[in-house]
Amino acid sequence: MLMHGTTRRGFLLRGIMGGGAVTLGLPLLDAFLDNNGTAFAATLGGGRLPVRFGTWFWGCGMIPDRWQPKKTGTDYDLPPQLAPIANVKQHVSVLTGFDVVLDGKGNLPHLTGNTGVRTGAPTDDWLAIRAPTIDVLIADAIGGGSFFRSLELSADGNPRTSYSFRDGRSMNSATPNAVEFYRKIFGPDFNDPNKADFKPDPRIMVRRSVLSGVTEQRRALESSLGATDKARLDQYFTSVREMEGKLALQLQKPPPAEACVVPADAPAVSGDTTDVEQRKINHRLMAQMLAMALACNQTRVFNMSFSTAASDLRQAGQTTGYHQNTHEELIDRSIGYQPTVDFFAIRNMEAWADFVSALAAIKEGDGTLLDNTLVFAHSDVSYAKNHDVLGIPVMLAGRAGGKVKTGLHIQGNGETISRVGLTLQQVMGISVDSWGIDAMNTKRPISEILA
Numbered sequence: 001m002l003m004h005g006t007t008r009r010g011f012l013l014r015g016i017m018g019g020g021a022v023t024l025g026l027p028l029l030d031a032f033l034d035n036n037g038t039a040f041a042a043t044l045g046g047g048r049l050p051v052r053f054g055t056w057f058w059g060c061g062m063i064p065d066r067w068q069p070k071k072t073g074t075d076y077d078l079p080p081q082l083a084p085i086a087n088v089k090q091h092v093s094v095l096t097g098f099d100v101v102l103d104g105k106g107n108l109p110h111l112t113g114n115t116g117v118r119t120g121a122p123t124d125d126w127l128a129i130r131a132p133t134i135d136v137l138i139a140d141a142i143g144g145g146s147f148f149r150s151l152e153l154s155a156d157g158n159p160r161t162s163y164s165f166r167d168g169r170s171m172n173s174a175t176p177n178a179v180e181f182y183r184k185i186f187g188p189d190f191n192d193p194n195k196a197d198f199k200p201d202p203r204i205m206v207r208r209s210v211l212s213g214v215t216e217q218r219r220a221l222e223s224s225l226g227a228t229d230k231a232r233l234d235q236y237f238t239s240v241r242e243m244e245g246k247l248a249l250q251l252q253k254p255p256p257a258e259a260c261v262v263p264a265d266a267p268a269v270s271g272d273t274t275d276v277e278q279r280k281i282n283h284r285l286m287a288q289m290l291a292m293a294l295a296c297n298q299t300r301v302f303n304m305s306f307s308t309a310a311s312d313l314r315q316a317g318q319t320t321g322y323h324q325n326t327h328e329e330l331i332d333r334s335i336g337y338q339p340t341v342d343f344f345a346i347r348n349m350e351a352w353a354d355f356v357s358a359l360a361a362i363k364e365g366d367g368t369l370l371d372n373t374l375v376f377a378h379s380d381v382s383y384a385k386n387h388d389v390l391g392i393p394v395m396l397a398g399r400a401g402g403k404v405k406t407g408l409h410i411q412g413n414g415e416t417i418s419r420v421g422l423t424l425q426q427v428m429g430i431s432v433d434s435w436g437i438d439a440m441n442t443k444r445p446i447s448e449i450l451a
Helices: 083-091 112-119 134-145 178-186 202-207 210-222 227-251 276-295 322-328 339-360 418-427
Strands: 012-017 020-025 052-057 092-096 151-154 301-305 373-378 394-397 409-411
Touching: 012 210, 052 134, 083 092, 083 339, 112 134, 112 418, 134 301, 134 418, 151 178, 151 276, 178 276, 210 227, 227 276, 276 301, 276 339, 322 339, 339 373, 339 394, 373 418
Parallel strands: 052 301, 052 373, 092 409, 151 301
Antiparallel strands: 012 020, 092 394, 373 394
16 A cells, blocks of 8 residues: 655555565655645645754864865865865855853863753753753654654664753663664564564564565556656665665674684674774765655654764774874874874764765755755864864755755854854744853854855
8 A cells, every 4th residue: 555645654655574564665756746846746735845954963073273164155165174075065064163152161071062052051961951952942843744753863883872852861862773773764563463562673674675565565656657756766666675785784694704713702792883984884874774764754853973972983903092082192293283183083074975975865856855954063072182162063964945055164253153053943944033041042043054
């Protein structure tokens, strides 16, 4: 049975697999849209294409002289740590010089700056957080029109790596890996009515494709589509199966290898991916699946954490991680900065570019998924060596359905970073005239980014 329309579950194919119901979301096809490709067809209730909002977080900031552009406006330059975004620069705006105002409060490393950015009120105590994070405010306004009110994801394998919360006692825990995320977005109805505590088995779901459960429904749908939609749907189903194949490899026992010798004391398996290159691979896979979830209207609000605030990333074979290096690595006098810290900062921006590319790769209506999304990327500090909360790096990606300009560098000149949060809420349709608490309260949105 094909479920369609602007319902809570969006456009769906529903079928049976392994004795349980499976649900597969569909991308927005031309058949669902008006002749301009900007709204749902009148037969589906009309209305504009949904606009999504999300955050993307990385820990330990950057080295200001290596990250901050010198030029403002549309022709901004890309210093070495921003160079990885070259291929997506047209989609990304860079905001520098916006500060978290401490107003006499202490600066608790990796917390104060983060809460100042996300809640408009810095705190030096988790339990003293005084306001919801901006994603929660936006999800309250727009999250009801999709299956999940919001999706929280952590690429490091830890469900507690989440910076989404209503207050200090109610954090929204994250989906910590690609397998669990797959199960979450592709199997919401996969349940056994005879077992109250039954949980979907990802081994079954990836070894027997969810596509096999909707074969008849898929064929019926394809028979009613034009050539363009058929090609798009085929590309989408191919992407789903390729994703399942990648996940299946993670669940299979590796083949014998004579040179492999298990050490006497096997290391504990934590599930974390601290090797920065492996983290990037895991993150890229999760970003691609998130793009599918957004395209299928599984959610309209998301939070992706690439690393923790006190970043846990490491280089393969090294015992000293990113965070420790920000404090202990000496500045190389011949180049004027910490080379290992610089290495990690560049890897962070490579991951950010991967994320933007994943959303830009999906066609939607007369544009792309990214065109109908607004992503707010930020860190917890600016210069991690001294936990500075002045000039915390911020980037925006996407056009929010045409409401936002892209490809700009805007210099804040020391003004409060809560101006960013106020602007994001207004763009997403929230009726709010001011945002932030005490010295961070502002009534001034950043008009330069508004289309």
